[in-house]
Amino acid sequence: MRYWLMKSEPGEYGIDHLQRDRQSAWFGVRNYQARNFMRDDMKVGDLVLFYHSSCPEPGIAGICKIAKAAAPDVTQFDKNDSHYDPKSKPENPLWVCVEVKFVKKLHLIPLAALRDAPTLSEMRILQRGNRLSITPVSDAEWEFITTQLVT
């Protein structure tokens, strides 16, 4: 079992939406590295830190788990969807998405709190210029965050 961090803008789809829906497809990833993590490495049951980005209070807002393995992302074929990709053909889909299931909401762990923890200094999300929306989280990072930073 592996651990992950997935970013979403709460104005678009935040932890409250997932709590309401219980389970949701992770639509809209259009980055090859992030896609490959979903397609090649994510397994049902993997646990995920749900991160809020591009918002007044960026940080870890909750925990979810992978509920369904990667499958073609239907939004890539929908001309009316903002994630439409004319390069992708139904017979050879370019983009996939997993489904995630709500586990719990956390008191927000602010980005600043992550930065303050020496244990997390190597964490991908904290590296300069990192923009990847899906990143692996090490066992040690997960352990520290879920035992030391939750309140």
Place this chain on the structure above:
DNA sequence: GCCAACGTTGGC
């Protein structure tokens, strides 16, 4: 709104 950093595109 600014801007640093990164990914993608496309001409050569």
Place this chain on the structure above:
DNA sequence: GCCAACGTTGGC
């Protein structure tokens, strides 16, 4: 294959 130009991300 190189690399400049462009678009996007995301914290501040």
